[in-house]
Amino acid sequence: MTTSPHPLGPWRCIPLMLLLLSACDDASSGDDAGSLPDSGSDAGVADSGPPPEDAGPPDAGTPDAGPPPWDGTYTALEDLGDWIDSGRHDTCQFVTPEDLDPQLCERIASFDLSSCSSEQLSGVENQGIFQINVRQEMTYSATRPPTASVTNSFVGFRLSADGTQDAYSSGPLIARVTEGGTFFLAARSSTRSPWGNIVRTTALAGCHVLSPGVITGCYVSCTDNPTSGFTKSVGTFKTERMSWAPGESESSGGLSLVGEASTTVGLPVDVYVAKEHAYVVSLSKAPLVGGLSVFDVKDRTTPTLVKTVTIPGDGAWNGVWAKGDALYVASDSSGLVVFDITDPAHPVFVRHAEGPDAVHTVFVEGARLFANSSGTGTYVYDITSPLAPVLLQLITWAPEGYTGGPHDIFVHGNRLYISNAGTGFHIMDISDLDDVRHLGDYLQPDFADAYAHHNAVGTFAGRTLAFAGGEYTGTHVRVLDVTDPTNVPLIGTFRMRPHTSMHNLLLRGNLLYVAWYHEGLRVLDVSYPTRPRQIAHFNTYRETDPRRGHNIFEGAFGVRVPGDGFVYLVDSSRGLIIVNAL
CATH class of the missing domain: 2.40.160 (Porin)
Structure with a gap:
């Protein structure tokens, strides 16, 4: 069966603005179907405690989909674009x-x-x-x-x-x-x-x-x-x-506030949790400069700001990740910045890594670090010695006639999935960094004209699926079957209010966590990926918070689920927010 691809009552103000798209039969088989196993049913759901150091970072694309009720069949959907025009708004x-x-x-x-x-x-x-x-x-x-x-x-x-x-x-x-x-x-x-x-x-x-x-x-x-x-x-x-969506309370689905703490360092935009500390990076927002805020979160009910780090002239710190004793900061002002967090409360500057002068986002998968430089490409580093990244390769790709560079990437198996800003969504084979090959794209006109911002990839019913997110008004979750990169269909979507924008998303097991700016945190059950279903939310946005702006980029920016029983959010005004995990 297939339901309508349109939201219920186009742009009427209804709670959640769900777009439920069911699917059936006729899924094409790709060469790599089933090459990655579906993972255990408790991934990202039960509290399994902090992972061992050699297990790899918890947010980095390990096989993650539990045994879903979905059988892998679907009907390809038409991409209606981010904004669906419904005609004149009024009669005057x-x-x-x-x-x-x-x-x-x-x-x-x-x-x-x-x-x-x-x-x-x-x-x-x-x-x-x-x-x-x-x-x-x-x-x-x-x-x-x-x-x-x-x-x-x-x-x-x-x-x-x-x-x-x-x-x-x-x-x-x-x-x-x-x-x-x-x-x-x-x-x-x-x-x-x-x-x-x-x-x-x-x-x-x-x-x-x-x-x-x-x-x-x-x-x-x-x-x-x-x-x-x-x-x-x-x-x-x-x-x-931009109050909470009609009919909503602060939270639903069992999520509740555990603790929060603000920072005086710029506009908070991303967070990573390691060694019982949360590392929040910020952009400059006058009169405050950007930098790093370190919170002790041993007591999750009372996160404590223990240190801030700022560097004069270097205030555009947009992304953060950690591995072992190394903390990596993506700086649009100075490139990849490496800190030593042997003492987690007191990061020590080590170096600026070789490579670009501007890095917007950073991603770690195993012993590799991927640093994305907008307008240029993805720089790949060997971090076998975490405090001494070694530049291995620069990956660039854009189809003919397009320019730009990666906003963010995801690695799943031997494939690199690039959210390439205004160009679209690209898939690369990185099994041999000396011979990186372009495999395919999702370049529907409406998506390419929009802004490909972030993605997460997992294996469901033997198929590889990408959850692709955009940025700016009307952006929403697109579910793409990327099993065969030469033929990437849209198989599902999930929308919120059209006046809002997504930001980052994170796939843990059958749950997709989305930091959705004004909409706060949205948790989707994607076990039936053709019909993503919201099961919980936590509204972080409040228009009365100090320094709250009125542009579209306000509210929940980042989310991490490290497996310690908590979800860590970063809000542009409130700073670090901790809620209980599902």
């Missing part, structure tokens, strides 16, 4: 859009709101953090005929009760009316170019409230460009306040 209109008077772009009187509900709008709370989809429908210009074209763009804004923190994208509001049955905002931004400033004015006029915090209406965006002249774009919008 911009009056006389062909009139290119710039003053009209910031006045509420420029909108026909006769079809709107002032009663609904009177109940809108005049504060909060929102994400908005702007659906452009027509463009008018002084030099060209009107153009009908539908494009979607996304931005965040903040409203404060007293107006002091109001912001739209990176700039302030120039007009705001959010009371008396009216919802109207206007903002202006200026961008420098070699030919002068490009000034853009955007106005939003609310029309209806679909549910608490979900507002639809119409908009205008006017751009004064020194080279192309004045243009005006009109359309509709839908915005949603």
